[in-house]
Amino acid sequence: MGRLFWKFFLFIWLAQMAGIVGVGTYFWYERHQAEPPAAEAPPFAHHPHGGQHPPPPHMGPHRPRLAVVPMFSGLIVSLVSAFALAWYFAKPIRHLRRAFDAAAGGDLDVRIGAGMGGRRDELADLGRDFDHMTDRLGHLVEGQKRLLHDVSHEMRSPLARLQAAIGLARQQPERFEETLERIEREGLRLDSLVDELLTLSRLEAGVAGAAEQVDMQELLEGIVEDARFEGAARQVSVELSATALPAVQANPELLQRAIENVVRNALHHSPPGGVVRIVAGATEGRLRVSVRDQGPGVPTDALEKIFRPFYRGAGQASGNGYGLGLAIAERVIAAVDGQIRAKNGESGGLVVDIELVA
Amino acid sequence: MTTPARILLVDDDVELAGMLREYLVRDGFEVLAVPDGESGVAEALSGHFSLIVLDVMMPGIGGIEALRRIRAASTVPVLMLTAKGDDLDRILGLELGADDYVPKPCLPRELAARLRAILRRSQQGGELAGQAPLVVGPLKVMPAQRRVEWNDTPVELTSTEFNLLEALARNAGRPVSKAELSEQALGRPLVRFDRSIDVHLSSIRHKLGQLPGGRSCIQTVYRQGYQLIRE
Numbered sequence: 001m002g003r004l005f006w007k008f009f010l011f012i013w014l015a016q017m018a019g020i021v022g023v024g025t026y027f028w029y030e031r032h033q034a035e036p037p038a039a040e041a042p043p044f045a046h047h048p049h050g051g052q053h054p055p056p057p058h059m060g061p062h063r064p065r066l067a068v069v070p071m072f073s074g075l076i077v078s079l080v081s082a083f084a085l086a087w088y089f090a091k092p093i094r095h096l097r098r099a100f101d102a103a104a105g106g107d108l109d110v111r112i113g114a115g116m117g118g119r120r121d122e123l124a125d126l127g128r129d130f131d132h133m134t135d136r137l138g139h140l141v142e143g144q145k146r147l148l149h150d151v152s153h154e155m156r157s158p159l160a161r162l163q164a165a166i167g168l169a170r171q172q173p174e175r176f177e178e179t180l181e182r183i184e185r186e187g188l189r190l191d192s193l194v195d196e197l198l199t200l201s202r203l204e205a206g207v208a209g210a211a212e213q214v215d216m217q218e219l220l221e222g223i224v225e226d227a228r229f230e231g232a233a234r235q236v237s238v239e240l241s242a243t244a245l246p247a248v249q250a251n252p253e254l255l256q257r258a259i260e261n262v263v264r265n266a267l268h269h270s271p272p273g274g275v276v277r278i279v280a281g282a283t284e285g286r287l288r289v290s291v292r293d294q295g296p297g298v299p300t301d302a303l304e305k306i307f308r309p310f311y312r313g314a315g316q317a318s319g320n321g322y323g324l325g326l327a328i329a330e331r332v333i334a335a336v337d338g339q340i341r342a343k344n345g346e347s348g349g350l351v352v353d354i355e356l357v358a
Numbered sequence: 359m360t361t362p363a364r365i366l367l368v369d370d371d372v373e374l375a376g377m378l379r380e381y382l383v384r385d386g387f388e389v390l391a392v393p394d395g396e397s398g399v400a401e402a403l404s405g406h407f408s409l410i411v412l413d414v415m416m417p418g419i420g421g422i423e424a425l426r427r428i429r430a431a432s433t434v435p436v437l438m439l440t441a442k443g444d445d446l447d448r449i450l451g452l453e454l455g456a457d458d459y460v461p462k463p464c465l466p467r468e469l470a471a472r473l474r475a476i477l478r479r480s481q482q483g484g485e486l487a488g489q490a491p492l493v494v495g496p497l498k499v500m501p502a503q504r505r506v507e508w509n510d511t512p513v514e515l516t517s518t519e520f521n522l523l524e525a526l527a528r529n530a531g532r533p534v535s536k537a538e539l540s541e542q543a544l545g546r547p548l549v550r551f552d553r554s555i556d557v558h559l560s561s562i563r564h565k566l567g568q569l570p571g572g573r574s575c576i577q578t579v580y581r582q583g584y585q586l587i588r589e
Contacts, residue, residue: 152441153415153441156441156462156463157371157374159463160371160374160462160463160464161371161373161374161377162463163463163464163465163466164374164377164378164381164466165377166465167377167381167465167466167467168377168380168381168466170467171381171384171385171466172384182377312417
């Protein structure tokens with residue numbers, strides 16, 4: 001039992017004692033007021049026919065008796081009820097404290113849940129809030145841990161290739177030029193990985209860049225032009241149908257990157273000779289861009305996971321991209337109150353819908 | 359080596375596997391690289407290879423599962439490529455019967471040296487042909503055939519496990535230090551905090567029977583190493 005219990009206990013008990021004493025005093029005073037006439041002129045003593053009547057028991061011989069028994073029982077009752085009340089308040093707080101201690105010690109799995117019993121008051125609310133907090137913190141920490149793990153794994157692949165290339169350069173000095181090129185390529189990959197990670201972490205910290213009016217028509221046309229160039233090597237064509245798009249309030253650089261990432265992803269999963277279709281239109285203050293590819297699509301249960309950092313579909317070869325593109329896109333779109341969703345098209349392929357506030 | 363040793367390299371990073379292949383071929387190995395666990399297991403069980411190099415992190419069936427499937431049917435030496443710092447994968451791999459591991463970003467030179475060490479040890483059998491079996495209690499170690507029997511029943515050991523047991527049997531009755539075991543069985547000096555020897559030995563204990571009284575025939579000697587009990 002901690003200090004809080006004893007404080008509650010003393011407070012409640014003292015309050016009750018004060019109450020009892022107050023009430024007792026009041027009654028004593030009442031009786032005292034009623035008595036003096038009887039005491040000053042005892043009617044029975046000079047009564048002509050006065051017998052040996054004993055004074056009625058409820059009146060003291062001279063002044064009213066102190067009510068010892070009621071006072072004593074009042075004391076006991078107040079002790080017990082103060083104890084019970086103090087327990088009732090202090091117990092959940094102790095419970096909360098233990099949970100806070102555990103959370104502070106790093107155990108985010110701690111939950112108050114049923115520990116509050118059947119209470120439905122502010123303390124129970126506090127317990128629920130605590131559970132909610134640890135839940136959220138747990139998820140965040142888990143996410144960070146996973147990200148760190150993925151990052152270190154992702155760094156490892158280019159590093160392993162770098163070391164292999166260095167080994168080759170040592171072993172075959174005559175092919176120095178070729179291995180140097182490989183080393184350079186891996187260096188660039190590492191650089192772009194770090195770059196994407198920084199973007200992602202800035203976005204997660206809520207830094208979305210300065211927003212300005214972005215001409216969506218121009219932005220999409222620019223992206224499509226680049227994508228056509230990129231797709232040409234694999235005979236993947238890119239179609240754009242968009243007219244008179246409204247402007248959008250966002251950071252142009254990040255928004256361009258977000259949509260580009262989605263289009264690139266589509267290009268990437270398109271079979272040779274495939275078509276990536278981009279359709280954009282505006283309705284009721286919303287601007288919708290949908291990007292459709294003719295690739296293999298994504299299993300239904302993975303449709304949300306593809307926006308997670310480093311998510312990689314099964315059977316996807318490593319070495320091209322890091323699985324950060326869509327994660328970045330999702331965060332950029334979310335930062336401007338937009339939405340991004342993926343679904344499988346009726347005729348196969350993946351469809352990514354982006355919705356922005358126009 | 360007169361004929362080049364055939365190595366199977368299972369790694370999903372095609373570019374890396376290509377470079378390692380190039381390096382190892384130059385170094386006198388014959389190498390086949392496959393990009394996923396399933397084909398890796400199939401190739402490994404074909405019996406054409408004297409050593410399998412298995413990457414732990416692969417999409418689909420990972421290296422650990424591939425190792426499990428290989429070990430279910432074969433004792434071919436397996437070297438795991440594990441992520442640096444991922445002790446769990448490493449211990450799990452060794453427990454499942456991998457012969458050794460190399461942390462992943464590694465220099466090809468290091469990988470080649472490790473391959474040679476494992477190959478040399480697993481091919482020692484031929485050179486030692488005709489050597490008398492070592493008998494310690496119910497245990498019979500036959501270096502020539504690289505086979506082990508416990509109470510006349512054959513025990514399936516991986517190449518590294520066999521080497522460890524052989525080293526202990528040759529010194530039966532006295533403790534052998536972990537450093538010595540590492541040199542003899544793994545062909546490399548002991549690294550600090552390396553638990554490989556302990557993991558291998560615990561798996562040997564598991565495979566061998568117990569002495570009367572429920573004791574294991576391999577004893578841990580505090581601060582000195584391990585000892586095979588001579589009755």
